[in-house]
Amino acid sequence: MTMTESLELVSETKCFDGWLKRYKHHSRALDCEMIFAIYLPPQAESERVPLLWWLSGLTCNDENFMQKAGAQKLASQLGIAILCPDTSPRGLDLPGEHDSYDFGSGAGFYVNATQEPWSRHYRMYDYVTEELPSVARQHFPLNGRESISGHSMGGHGALILALRHPGRYSSVSAFSPVVNPIDSPWGKKAFSNYLGEDKGAWTQYDACELVAKGASSQPLFVDQGEADNFLEEQLKPERLEAVCEEHDHPLTLRRHPGYDHSYFFIATFIDDHLRYHAEHLHKKR
Numbered sequence: 001m002t003m004t005e006s007l008e009l010v011s012e013t014k015c016f017d018g019w020l021k022r023y024k025h026h027s028r029a030l031d032c033e034m035i036f037a038i039y040l041p042p043q044a045e046s047e048r049v050p051l052l053w054w055l056s057g058l059t060c061n062d063e064n065f066m067q068k069a070g071a072q073k074l075a076s077q078l079g080i081a082i083l084c085p086d087t088s089p090r091g092l093d094l095p096g097e098h099d100s101y102d103f104g105s106g107a108g109f110y111v112n113a114t115q116e117p118w119s120r121h122y123r124m125y126d127y128v129t130e131e132l133p134s135v136a137r138q139h140f141p142l143n144g145r146e147s148i149s150g151h152s153m154g155g156h157g158a159l160i161l162a163l164r165h166p167g168r169y170s171s172v173s174a175f176s177p178v179v180n181p182i183d184s185p186w187g188k189k190a191f192s193n194y195l196g197e198d199k200g201a202w203t204q205y206d207a208c209e210l211v212a213k214g215a216s217s218q219p220l221f222v223d224q225g226e227a228d229n230f231l232e233e234q235l236k237p238e239r240l241e242a243v244c245e246e247h248d249h250p251l252t253l254r255r256h257p258g259y260d261h262s263y264f265f266i267a268t269f270i271d272d273h274l275r276y277h278a279e280h281l282h283k284k285r
């Protein structure tokens, strides 16, 4: 039996004939109060609509994408809902949690932490794959079809969730993803603290490792700016390209000269991603 979760409406704003709503709820997976945002297109007033998950990057919450990507106009036309979770548990004060931008609050990395004190709350993998989908199904007119996308740490999240759940997401895409976190400074810092020093436990959260393992054959669509200041040290898209090539895994990797890591890059290409996801979400089965 599933319990109906209660949601508190934080705000609602009409936008391109649909509604942008923010809700607060108690997360059982994270054991704290969380806020998420959902854009409901106008079609949701009379029918069930498909859902695009958007996972944001370091320092973000549920608002960055909704305020900066400019996705609502086309999502409204295409009849797609978009749900943005926050990027970490909130309202806690664990030791060191707020000391740096790339670890702790705003930096949950979409993993289930196993190390104290993080393991009590930092279970973003379960939150995004189990708890929030169940909340969304209970409260919104969704038709059960889902796709997923994200940026940077959230691009990593989108790729690993899709690779680990074959058949669940109709399509997956990412902007500037951390494709090989087990070998990037951001990933090493997060995984050693959340998961411990046993690197065997890290590989289940690494897109390159999952592709090498043949976890799923889902095509990957990635956009990367060539003027991104995190490109060489943290993101390393050439690693994903090489492993996909070696294992014959379908990948579309577009490199865009001059674009950086910011939401201006995302806003420039978000329509391509929305159309890509709409094509898969609306496909007749």
Ligand SMILES: N[C@@H](CCC(=O)N[C@@H](CS)C(=O)NCC(=O)O)C(=O)O
Pocket (backbone or CB within 6 Å): 056, 057, 058, 059, 060, 064, 068, 101, 151, 152, 153, 261, 262, 263
């Ligand atoms: N030092 C930068 C690094 C963090 C960063 O670039 N975050 C990206 C995701 S990895 C972002 O989306 N920032 C929030 C925004 O641009 O709205 C900062 O603190 O903003």
